[in-house]
Amino acid sequence: MDTIKGLLSPLTSASSNAINDTVLVQKLVVIGGTVETARRMTVSAWNGFVDSFFLTAHFSQEDYPYDWYVICMLYDIATLLNSDGKQVDALALQGVPSQQPAWGRSREFDITTRSISRHGLTQSTSGDLEDEEEESDQVLDGRRKRKGDGDYPQFGVVARNNDILKKLVLEAKREYEKDAEHRVHIFMADTSYGCWRWNGARQKRPMSSIVLEPGVKDMILADCKDFLCSEDWYAERGEDKAPEIVLGALTFNPTGIPFRRGYLLHGVPGSGKTSLIHSLAGELGLDIYVVSLSSKGMSDNMLSTLMGNVPSRCILLLEDLDAAFTRGVSRDEKSTGTPTGSNGSSSSSSSSSSKSKDSDNEDGSTLSLSGLLNSLDGVAAAEGRLLFATTNHIERLDPALSRPGRMDVWVNFKHATKWQAEGIFKCFFPAKNDKPTASESDPVDAEKVAVSKRKRSTHVVPLLSEEEISELAKRFAAAIPENELSVAALQGYLLKNKTRPRECVEEVAGWIVSEREMRAKLKKEKEEREAKEKKEAEELAKKESEANKKTEEAVIEV
Numbered sequence: 120m121d122t123i124k125g126l127l128s129p130l131t132s133a134s135s136n137a138i139n140d141t142v143l144v145q146k147l148v149v150i151g152g153t154v155e156t157a158r159r160m161t162v163s164a165w166n167g168f169v170d171s172f173f174l175t176a177h178f179s180q181e182d183y184p185y186d187w188y189v190i191c192m193l194y195d196i197a198t199l200l201n202s203d204g205k206q207v208d209a210l211a212l213q214g215v216p217s218q219q220p221a222w223g224r225s226r227e228f229d230i231t232t233r234s235i236s237r238h239g240l241t242q243s244t245s246g247d248l249e250d251e252e253e254e255s256d257q258v259l260d261g262r263r264k265r266k267g268d269g270d271y272p273q274f275g276v277v278a279r280n281n282d283i284l285k286k287l288v289l290e291a292k293r294e295y296e297k298d299a300e301h302r303v304h305i306f307m308a309d310t311s312y313g314c315w316r317w318n319g320a321r322q323k324r325p326m327s328s329i330v331l332e333p334g335v336k337d338m339i340l341a342d343c344k345d346f347l348c349s350e351d352w353y354a355e356r357g358e359d360k361a362p363e364i365v366l367g368a369l370t371f372n373p374t375g376i377p378f379r380r381g382y383l384l385h386g387v388p389g390s391g392k393t394s395l396i397h398s399l400a401g402e403l404g405l406d407i408y409v410v411s412l413s414s415k416g417m418s419d420n421m422l423s424t425l426m427g428n429v430p431s432r433c434i435l436l437l438e439d440l441d442a443a444f445t446r447g448v449s450r451d452e453k454s455t456g457t458p459t460g461s462n463g464s465s466s467s468s469s470s471s472s473s474k475s476k477d478s479d480n481e482d483g484s485t486l487s488l489s490g491l492l493n494s495l496d497g498v499a500a501a502e503g504r505l506l507f508a509t510t511n512h513i514e515r516l517d518p519a520l521s522r523p524g525r526m527d528v529w530v531n532f533k534h535a536t537k538w539q540a541e542g543i544f545k546c547f548f549p550a551k552n553d554k555p556t557a558s559e560s561d562p563v564d565a566e567k568v569a570v571s572k573r574k575r576s577t578h579v580v581p582l583l584s585e586e587e588i589s590e591l592a593k594r595f596a597a598a599i600p601e602n603e604l605s606v607a608a609l610q611g612y613l614l615k616n617k618t619r620p621r622e623c624v625e626e627v628a629g630w631i632v633s634e635r636e637m638r639a640k641l642k643k644e645k646e647e648r649e650a651k652e653k654k655e656a657e658e659l660a661k662k663e664s665e666a667n668k669k670t671e672e673a674v675i676e677v
């Protein structure tokens with residue numbers, strides 16, 4: 120106290136005494152510093168004291184627990200934390216049997232109680248929770264990068280023991296997995312960073328909603344399932360069944376079959392190629408990793424890195440395979456596989472080759488066919504994945520790209536047949552089910568079904584009897600010309616009439632006429648535009664050649 124008085128006394132007697140300004144300033148600084156330090160120490164001590172009662176978990180967007188946390192926020196946490204015996208047994212949860220088939224396990228993540236620390240929770244793609252120090256490796260790996268700038272939501276609880284956090288995260292995980300059973304996760308290739316970005320989770324699409332010619336869906340589904348269960352078979356074929364060939368440092372096993380399978384879905388636009396892949400992913404419980412080969416910045420190295428980073432059990436989707444090489448895909452002896460020719464033909468002229476390379480470099484894409492082939496089945500390519508490639512122009516693909524071993528199963532998608540038209544009509548207008556189902560006969564289940572139906576139907580659809588729907592579907596199919604309109608076009612028409620099944624059939628003939636007229640008009644416009652462009656190009660070339668001629672004549676005169 121005396122010290123403070125001593126320090127302050129000069130202030131009070133300021134008017135009477137001659138004060139040394141410098142000393143006064145120094146004293147004020149010392150007083151201020153002391154007070155601030157004392158304040159900070161008090162606050163820090165208080166925070167430390169309060170924090171000793173709290174545990175805080177940080178959820179990074181790059182980690183799977185982030186998803187679980189978000190779901191958990193939607194879930195009633197009060198239910199989790201109340202003490203009426205509903206608390207989750209963490210150890211029991213670890214033993215929850217999986218609902219996923221064996222090949223879908225890559226989507227499951229085990230939580231180990233050892234790994235939850237007071238510092239935070241992170242999770243690697245391999246599934247174990249790890250301490251945050253290891254996070255940088257995971258980000259480098261890049262599989263779990265997503266949109267967003269990496270904000271860290273936090274969750275704190277008043278507790279000294281971290282059991283409550285474990286329970287919370289485990290319950291969140293369980294809720295998340297329950298939800299994920301109905302969704303397909305989509306990851307997109309990010310060519311800026313050479314990583315996969317999570318692009319959202321879509322509701323699974325039932326296979327029954329895809330209308331293809333009889334047997335096609337079943338064939339593909341059975342083939343995929345068979346492949347996913349055949350790892351041992353492939354491995355056995357890779358064992359020493361035949362003498363190895365040694366070429367320098369490399370050893371080849373002639374009977375080794377890489378554990379990969381490729382499907383080439385080709386055909387007209389809007390025929391269900393992409394929809395089928397999404398539906399298959401849902402059925403098989405796999406995530407989809409999408410690469411657009413024509414995207415900016417795509418290069419051989421980039422593709423190889425991306426391909427090497429897909430998990431072993433997933434669907435790898437190469438969309439619009441032909442668009443990667445917009446001028447067609449071809450390999451000639453002189454080129455390294457970069458696209459050549461302007462119309463899908465394989466031109467070996469060096470000028471066209473160099474032109475095409477220039478234009479590739481303009482948009483930052485330097486992907487070559489050789490690079491694509493290497494990343495599909497090179498040493499670094501992931502095993503166990505299902506490769507799906509789609510294209511509208513199979514004729515533009517190099518045979519090397521579509522050969523068996525790279526694309527084992529080819530499926531041709533055509534315009535809608537009458538059979539498909541009937542099927543899609545029935546998908547749109549489900550018949551009224553007169554007899555109660557087994558679950559509906561149970562009053563509790565019946566209530567649940569009624570509630571879910573109410574939730575689903577946001578518009579009034581008249582439910583017709585099975586016979587009437589069947590008859591309408593037949594009439595609809597009879598009016599649809601075979602192999603002329605895409606299924607997507609039919610879907611568009613049905614969507615417009617989703618609440619008017621009877622009128623939809625009555626008006627379909629008129630719609631077909633208008634569709635044909637519109638197509639003819641579009642075709643005519645396209646032809647006129649092309650003719651105009653051709654004429655302009657010819658005139659330009661003529662003017663250029665005249666100008667060149669004049670310049671040459673002028674040079675000769677000089």
Ligand SMILES: Nc1ncnc2c1ncn2[C@@H]1O[C@H](COP(=O)(O)OP(=O)(O)OP(=O)(O)O)[C@@H](O)[C@H]1O
Nearest residue numbers: 328329330331388389390391392393394606607610
């Ligand atoms: N066979 C089909 N069964 C059910 N729906 C279909 C079918 N074909 C197309 N559709 C519908 O048409 C729309 C477009 O289909 P999708 O994107 O799968 O066609 P695509 O063949 O992949 O087209 P593109 O080649 O232009 O990418 C989707 O909404 C889908 O529901």
